[in-house]
Amino acid sequence: xxxxxxxxxxxxxxxxxxxxxxxxxxxxxxxxxTPKWWWPAFxxxxxxxxxxxxxxxxxxxxxxxxxxxxxxxxxAWDITNFVFWIxxxxxxxxxxxxxxxxRQDWRTSINRSAEAMTIFAVAAAGIFPxxxxxxxxxxxxxxxxxxxxxMWPQFRSPLMWDVFAISxxxxxxxxxxxxxxxxxxxxxxxxxxxxxxxxxxxxxxLGWRGSARQWHRYERAYLILAALSTPLVLSVHSVVSFDxxxxxxxxxxxxxxxxxxxxGAIFSGFAMVATLLVPLRHLCGLKHIIKESHIEAMxxxxxxxxxxxxxxxxxxxxxxxxSGNAGEWFTFRNRVLGEYSWAYFAMVSxxxxxxxxxxxxKCRTNPWIVVGLCILxxxxxxxxxxxxxxxxxxxxxxxxxxxxxxxxxWDVLTFIGSFGLFxxxxxxxxxxxxxxxxxxxxxxxxxxHAGKDHH
Amino acid sequence: MARFLFPEWTQPLKKxxxxxxxxxxxxxxxxxxxxxxDPQTLRVGYMPEQPVPYSHALHAGEMGLDCRYCxxxxxxxxxxxxxxxxxxxxxxxxxxxxxxxxLPVRQAFFENEPLRWxxxxxxxxxxxxxxxxxxxxxxxxxxxxxxxxxxxxxxxxQPLTMQWCxxxxxxxxxxxxxxxxxxxxxxxPAAGEGAAVKARLKINPPTDCSTCHR
Numbered sequence: 001x002x003x004x005x006x007x008x009x010x011x012x013x014x015x016x017x018x019x020x021x022x023x024x025x026x027x028x029x030x031x032x033x034t035p036k037w038w039w040p041a042f043x044x045x046x047x048x049x050x051x052x053x054x055x056x057x058x059x060x061x062x063x064x065x066x067x068x069x070x071x072x073x074x075x076a077w078d079i080t081n082f083v084f085w086i087x088x089x090x091x092x093x094x095x096x097x098x099x100x101x102x103r104q105d106w107r108t109s110i111n112r113s114a115e116a117m118t119i120f121a122v123a124a125a126g127i128f129p130x131x132x133x134x135x136x137x138x139x140x141x142x143x144x145x146x147x148x149x150x151m152w153p154q155f156r157s158p159l160m161w162d163v164f165a166i167s168x169x170x171x172x173x174x175x176x177x178x179x180x181x182x183x184x185x186x187x188x189x190x191x192x193x194x195x196x197x198x199x200x201x202x203x204x205x206l207g208w209r210g211s212a213r214q215w216h217r218y219e220r221a222y223l224i225l226a227a228l229s230t231p232l233v234l235s236v237h238s239v240v241s242f243d244x245x246x247x248x249x250x251x252x253x254x255x256x257x258x259x260x261x262x263x264g265a266i267f268s269g270f271a272m273v274a275t276l277l278v279p280l281r282h283l284c285g286l287k288h289i290i291k292e293s294h295i296e297a298m299x300x301x302x303x304x305x306x307x308x309x310x311x312x313x314x315x316x317x318x319x320x321x322x323s324g325n326a327g328e329w330f331t332f333r334n335r336v337l338g339e340y341s342w343a344y345f346a347m348v349s350x351x352x353x354x355x356x357x358x359x360x361x362k363c364r365t366n367p368w369i370v371v372g373l374c375i376l377x378x379x380x381x382x383x384x385x386x387x388x389x390x391x392x393x394x395x396x397x398x399x400x401x402x403x404x405x406x407x408x409x410w411d412v413l414t415f416i417g418s419f420g421l422f423x424x425x426x427x428x429x430x431x432x433x434x435x436x437x438x439x440x441x442x443x444x445x446x447x448x449h450a451g452k453d454h455h
Numbered sequence: 456m457a458r459f460l461f462p463e464w465t466q467p468l469k470k471x472x473x474x475x476x477x478x479x480x481x482x483x484x485x486x487x488x489x490x491x492x493d494p495q496t497l498r499v500g501y502m503p504e505q506p507v508p509y510s511h512a513l514h515a516g517e518m519g520l521d522c523r524y525c526x527x528x529x530x531x532x533x534x535x536x537x538x539x540x541x542x543x544x545x546x547x548x549x550x551x552x553x554x555x556x557x558l559p560v561r562q563a564f565f566e567n568e569p570l571r572w573x574x575x576x577x578x579x580x581x582x583x584x585x586x587x588x589x590x591x592x593x594x595x596x597x598x599x600x601x602x603x604x605x606x607x608x609x610x611x612x613q614p615l616t617m618q619w620c621x622x623x624x625x626x627x628x629x630x631x632x633x634x635x636x637x638x639x640x641x642x643x644p645a646a647g648e649g650a651a652v653k654a655r656l657k658i659n660p661p662t663d664c665s666t667c668h669r
Contacts, residue, residue: 148494150618190458202459209460 015447045423052417072403078132085125091269092118097229158242165239184434251392260312267305268381271374306355350380502610516604624660
């Protein structure tokens with residue numbers, strides 16, 4: 001990727017105008033007065049965030065009993081929400097790292113906001129494993145450190161691997177996102193009119209001047225971080241799946257889990273990216289940068305990953321029967337036909353049937369149909385995690401270990417609250433930060449290659 | 456000014472404040488957490504004022520009273536028992552019966568009000584410690600309480616951390632002796648005594664959470 005100034009050097013004034021247009025349009029989002037739609041959206045998100053604060057206060061002062069979890073359903077919405085949010089993040093990493101390494105230029109219009117979505121989804125996810133321990137003030141015990149208790153984390157436990165997978169993921173994603181934003185923050189600094197904005201963006205831009213040496217190092221660092229993030233796309237959700245796969249519980253103890261979870265994560269992540277970006281491009285006037293073809297490309301990825309997930313559902317049931325393992329077969333019969341069959345069929349219809357609409361061209365090109373289908377996919381992916389967790393625990397080896405989970409109002413409020421946190425952060429991002437990687441978009445725009453006949 | 460870049464005066468700040476803070480800060484935090492905050496530093500030597508200037512050095516040391524004369528249920532019960540004033544009065548109705556210093560003891564005895572001793576060796580409430588389990592298996596009093604026979608006023612001799620408990624639970628032999636000698640102060644076990652006691656009494660200290668946290 002060449003720097004924009006370099007790339008534009010040999011081209012005519014027309015290219016310069018196009019580049020300026022991109023900068024104008026993206027900077028406008030952050031620097032213009034707050035648009036009218038923003039305040040109501042932010043207000044609703046804040047109300048939802050308040051639900052999180054209230055429900056966490058109630059949880060911490062009363063205890064885990066406020067949830068519907070019980071002796072049989074020891075994991076329920078808490079871990080469902082955790083896996084749901086962590087999965088959502090994966091599309092951001094895939095877009096920013098893997099598609100970068102494969103030189104998929106269309107990613108540049110969406111990678112910044114997808115990365116932001118990753119970070120906010122990880123933030124929402126990170127709450128749940130910590131609060132479900134019941135004593136969140138001891139969460140720091142999960143970090144190995146010399147202590148006067150003579151205790152060391154249990155490294156044989158996949159729950160411990162989770163701690164490292166998620167914290168590595170959060171750190172790398174934040175670094176990648178922030179570092180990629182530095183040149184664009186400098187652009188905002190240079191265009192800001194008010195002094196406080198100049199200083200604010202100036203501090204965040206870390207003294208970026210756009211010299212050739214800075215660009216050179218930036219490109220190198222970006223490549224290194226992309227290479228570091230790439231394995232995380234596969235590893236993080238694999239480790240999350242180990243939480244289940246390494247247990248002895250029928251319904252969880254499955255070797256297919258790591259690839260199945262990763263495919264599901266990317267599936268749900270792209271659905272969330274599309275859900276966020278279609279309104280964003282509409283409201284911020286960025287339709288010429290986040291193009292219809294980009295949304296179409298995301299829909300195609302959803303067809304692929306949706307088929308993988310559907311295949312995994314089929315294989316799971318086939319193996320449960322083919323293995324001849326009575327416990328396994330019993331669990332899966334109950335999953336499909338038992339008390340939770342409504343959840344199973346919600347999952348299958350949202351995750352397997354809904355993405356089939358993307359084969360129809362009209363469903364890919366009409367952004368509002370895309371949003372509708374993507375919301376259904378996200379519902380389905382939440383149900384997938386709920387089905388895995390709840391149905392596998394509901395019918396264990398002995399009838400004494402049979403139960404049913406019903407959420408309490410605090411389960412619901414905590415879940416709504418996690419959406420509040422996610423949307424609040426995303427709206428702040430969409431209001432104050434460069435929502436599109438301006439420098440990168442310019443470098444891959446056709447004008448950057450005018451006059452250089454290297455095709 | 457059109458663009459905000461870091462002004463000149465921030466350079467020394469970077470060189471002399473931020474960089475050193477990033478380098479030294481973690482070391483400082485680790486040192487504070489590892490050395491200064493450690494119970495070895497904060498708790499060992501805790502020696503509160505007691506309602507009666509009772510000297511263990513005089514009674515247990517010079518006069519050689521056995522620990523179990525006052526802490527009489529230590530071999531049967533979880534708690535070692537702080538003696539009632541009546542135990543003091545066994546002797547002190549004839550020894551120094553008019554002593555000014557013993558006034559609170561007599562008062563407690565005749566008014567049937569307990570003496571408010573201040574607890575020195577205090578484990579957290581979420582730890583269940585059983586004296587009888589240790590004393591009858593040959594863990595000496597002095598192993599945890601130190602040389603009480605030399606303390607005029609009792610002070611905390613050991614850090615009482617979980618690490619310290621686990622050190623012995625994981626390797627008990629160095630702290631085991633013939634159970635007959637548990638109250639002996641300054642005891643020198645014979646070579647192999649701990650191992651022999653461990654084998655004979657089948658001592659296998661548990662280290663799972665629920666051993667102490669129930």
